[in-house]
Amino acid sequence: MLGVFDIIGPVMIGPSSSHTAGAVRIGKYARSILGEKPIRAWIGFVGSFAKTYRGHGTDKAIIAGILGMDADDGRIRDSLDVAAAGGLSYTFETIEMEGMHPNTVSLELEGGSGRTVNVIGSSVGGGNILINRINGAEVLISGKSTALIIIHLDIPGMIGKVSNVLGDNGININKISLNREEKGGIAIMTIEIDGDIEPAIQQIIQSIPNVLSASILNAV
Amino acid sequence: MKYDSVSELCRIAEEEKVRISELVLKDQAVQMEKSEEEIKGTMRTMLKAMRASTKEGIEPGKRSSSGLSGGDAYKMQQAVEEGRTICGPVLGKALTKALSASETNACMGRVVAAPTAGSCGILPAVLMTVGEEWELDDEQLVMALFTASAVGMVIANKASISGAEGGCQAECGSASAMAAAALVELNGGTPAMVGHACAISLKSVLGLVCDPVAGLVEVPCIKRNAMGAANAFVAAELALAGIESRIPVDEVIHAMKTIGDCMLPALKETAEGGLAATPTAKKYMKQIFG
Ligand code: SF4
Numbered sequence: 001m002l003g004v005f006d007i008i009g010p011v012m013i014g015p016s017s018s019h020t021a022g023a024v025r026i027g028k029y030a031r032s033i034l035g036e037k038p039i040r041a042w043i044g045f046v047g048s049f050a051k052t053y054r055g056h057g058t059d060k061a062i063i064a065g066i067l068g069m070d071a072d073d074g075r076i077r078d079s080l081d082v083a084a085a086g087g088l089s090y091t092f093e094t095i096e097m098e099g100m101h102p103n104t105v106s107l108e109l110e111g112g113s114g115r116t117v118n119v120i121g122s123s124v125g126g127g128n129i130l131i132n133r134i135n136g137a138e139v140l141i142s143g144k145s146t147a148l149i150i151i152h153l154d155i156p157g158m159i160g161k162v163s164n165v166l167g168d169n170g171i172n173i174n175k176i177s178l179n180r181e182e183k184g185g186i187a188i189m190t191i192e193i194d195g196d197i198e199p200a201i202q203q204i205i206q207s208i209p210n211v212l213s214a215s216i217l218n219a220v
Numbered sequence: 221m222k223y224d225s226v227s228e229l230c231r232i233a234e235e236e237k238v239r240i241s242e243l244v245l246k247d248q249a250v251q252m253e254k255s256e257e258e259i260k261g262t263m264r265t266m267l268k269a270m271r272a273s274t275k276e277g278i279e280p281g282k283r284s285s286s287g288l289s290g291g292d293a294y295k296m297q298q299a300v301e302e303g304r305t306i307c308g309p310v311l312g313k314a315l316t317k318a319l320s321a322s323e324t325n326a327c328m329g330r331v332v333a334a335p336t337a338g339s340c341g342i343l344p345a346v347l348m349t350v351g352e353e354w355e356l357d358d359e360q361l362v363m364a365l366f367t368a369s370a371v372g373m374v375i376a377n378k379a380s381i382s383g384a385e386g387g388c389q390a391e392c393g394s395a396s397a398m399a400a401a402a403l404v405e406l407n408g409g410t411p412a413m414v415g416h417a418c419a420i421s422l423k424s425v426l427g428l429v430c431d432p433v434a435g436l437v438e439v440p441c442i443k444r445n446a447m448g449a450a451n452a453f454v455a456a457e458l459a460l461a462g463i464e465s466r467i468p469v470d471e472v473i474h475a476m477k478t479i480g481d482c483m484l485p486a487l488k489e490t491a492e493g494g495l496a497a498t499p500t501a502k503k504y505m506k507q508i509f510g
Pocket residue numbers: 338339382383384387388389391392429430431432436437438440441444489
């Protein structure tokens with residue numbers, strides 16, 4: 001059922017929700033997966049993003065997201081300058097990737113600690129996004145509910161430990177998925193939950209042995 | 221309320237002897253389970269952002285990333301200030317504001333989708349202009365936005381408000397009908413006049429295709445926002461003079477839907493037909509994207 005604010009609103013940064021808002025959100029998501037301030041970014045545009053990113057300002061939108069800006073931030077169009085001033089270096093490339101949504105981007109971010117993360121996401125229309133891959137592992141995050149991304153060693157019992165923490169804190173899981181590149185290597189657990197999550201819970205999960213990192217990604 | 225008929229909205233408003241905006245505000249408060257004040261507060265935020273967008277684009281050196289647009293709102297404002305307009309300051313100001321909001325959108329500034337980003341200049345331009353000219357307070361403008369949204373909801377429910385689905389008649393056309401409705405109510409017209417203004421404004425843009433050059437929301441979009449604002453004034457003037465649409469508004473909306481359904485995909489935002497397929501558009505496309 002439509003309401004008045006489906007017709008008037010949202011307040012947004014132009015020129016188009018898929019090229020601006022969606023791109024900002026993918027950038028911001030990648031930053032929160034990295035979990036620290038990025039100092040370097042490699043951005044690979046795929047498909048129609050690769051052909052049109054300049055004219056649509058998608059490059060500025062992605063950088064804005066990586067800088068932590070929201071989709072309605074008035075500084076998006078100046079994000080390249082903000083990046084230069086804030087010590088974020090970046091490169092844009094166009095890359096080929098089979099079977100992806102036409103508006104897809106691959107981001108590789110490096111934080112001050114030397115940690116890196118690779119995130120592939122698509123802007124699927126109306127400002128909605130889908131995160132398809134994190135560090136090579138397939139995920140499917142819409143950003144519509146709060147998600148927890150836990151990178152951990154692939155050893156038995158990890159799901160149980162994490163879901164105990166959530167259960168003890170009254171948090172309801174609505175979707176969980178686990179992916180790994182190889183057995184016994186690094187695994188990625190993605191958990192989507194109902195409602196919000198206290199930042200303190202991230203600390204608790206982070207302190208579980210063999211968890212390398214845990215990040216809370218708020219709904220966007 | 222189901223928002224599936226503009227005539228029905230007008231009929232209920234006349235029967236209950238209230239304005240359409242009051243009816244819609246009350247209904248939305250119930251549907252969203254919020255107080256009327258709260259909903260008006262959110263609408264006030266929209267109004268403020270709209271007002272800012274009608275000013276932000278007025279800058280001589282403004283340019284979009286593609287280089288295709290910018291600086292026209294400033295030119296229009298100069299013409300108004302120097303008294304060089306044909307239709308006088310009211311229309312001139314509205315055109316300036318419509319160009320400003322649309323150029324702001326093209327230049328990655330902050331706008332309010334109304335109903336879309338591509339058509340974000342029409343409703344703000346019309347509202348802010350009469351707000352200044354008639355010295356209306358924001359409360360009145362906020363209420364007018366409820367009338368405008370009701371029209372937009374009916375069009376979205378019965379036809380479409382997206383260029384990719386229904387062509388530009390669905391984007392700039394809908395925005396124009398919404399603005400015409402708001403104008404009539406603000407001027408003290410009856411709910412029936414609101415309906416006629418919607419019908420008249422939509423009839424004048426039926427068949428308008430969506431053909432953005434290089435797929436960018438700039439050419440012809442920005443100038444179509446100026447047209448949409450002017451069209452809203454035309455329709456409101458006629459309706460307020462007591463002129464009626466021979467075809468009832470809901471049938472016009474249905475006609476818009478059937479026309480949109482008939483449009484070839486090349487004319488629905490794919491940038492493969494219409495203006496986007498002209499030699500000059502192709503040249504620009506090459507310049508911008510290589
Ligand atoms: S031409 Fe298409 S993109 Fe431009 S305003 Fe109209 S509907 Fe929107």
